[in-house]
Amino acid sequence: MIKISELDHDFKHEIAREPGGEHIKRCFSCGTCTAGCPVREVTDRYNPRKIIRMALLGMRKEVLSSDFIWLCSACYTCYERCPQDVRITDLMTAIKNIAVREGHTPPPFTTQIDLLKEHGRLYEIGEFENQKRVDLGLPEIKENAEEIQTLLSTTGIEKRVASRK
């Protein structure tokens, strides 16, 4: 049951202020997004229309702490089809960015940030990998993690995803 006293009526405005979330209030709940969603086709845990509805109602806590917001595959099918130009893929990104600031980062993403910090990329390229490349006649690649580290610490993202898991 939804209790009106527990809703956060500013949530939709908060999302609209976040890059990518600007068009949330245009949604008229037609369900085009959900009907064509390839994730929804294999699991009913993800339902973009429902998530947008929850956000518009102000169910801030439920949305931000949910695991379903992370199930968007970012395929942009709904983005292209939405008759109201809600830009749902970007909207989901906006919601996830807020969730991260509130300490809700799924563990796999923390690992990815660690890898980027260490190697500048998601897959290490060390001696072993370079030997394989050279054997095939491909040029060696030198990791350049330092600059990536610098950028990650400038924005504070590494601290944000590491805290309050």
Added chain:
Amino acid sequence: MKYALFLGCTIPVRSLNYELSARRVAEALGIEFFDINGFECCGYPVKTLDQHTALLLAARNLCLAEERGLNICALCSACTGTLAEANRELRENPKLRSRVNNDLNATLGKSYRGTVEVKHFARVLFQDVGLEKIRERVHTDLSSLQLAAHYGCHYLKPSHIYDHIEDPEQPHTLDDLIEVTGAKSLVFEGRNRCCGGGVLAVDEAVALAMSREKLDRVVAAQAEAIVLICPFCDIMYEYSQRKIEKTFNTRYGLPVLYLPQLLGLAMGISPDDLAFRLNRIKTKDLLDKVTPPEET
């Protein structure tokens, strides 16, 4: 046709067959690739956590290409999308651009100017080289093959970052690039569907179920192989194929080819030079069918 080649994270470690075949085919078609040591993560995996950080990573790569005055050609569709989107946003939004440039300047002494373009390799083949020129180079007849084109998502969408150059509901460039070899590109239900790669890290079961659905449809259409242009899609359809077979108690044994492997084959480049031996699902039957025995 000179491009800075953007490999991203996955290809230079996990998709060497894609990289090698792309380089061979590019060379044969007069596309010159320049390797920039210093290209790192495009920013894609970070966007979901923090868009500003992702923009900085993307802009840093764009700056490196700008410093050399080269447009970027990317092999990975997610890299293409991320870099092209950042390029567009930074060009069109002066406020965003100055915020990004402030950070880039303070930390790395770099500044984004907006002077280069970003294109996917398949788009370079279609637009810059063109079907006619590729057709002239086709030596081996592949007309006995029936193939399933998998466009993936980020090669086409969001379409505004690519100036709506191709309708994502009715794409044709990958079909055209397959059919220029003589092979048939099949029409089948759900062909534009996502591979599921985007949710693999978060929920493997969901990702595998998405891929399974596509594999079922590809096999039902009697395709002999999937042809694709993105390493994430390959991780789903090729690396994960065994796992999907086990999970859903089924059997596909369906080869997965990268587009330049197919093109290279048609152009008479040897399967070895196209690194067919690195394909995890064996391609021997397919190669036997199109290559005279003494050349395999």
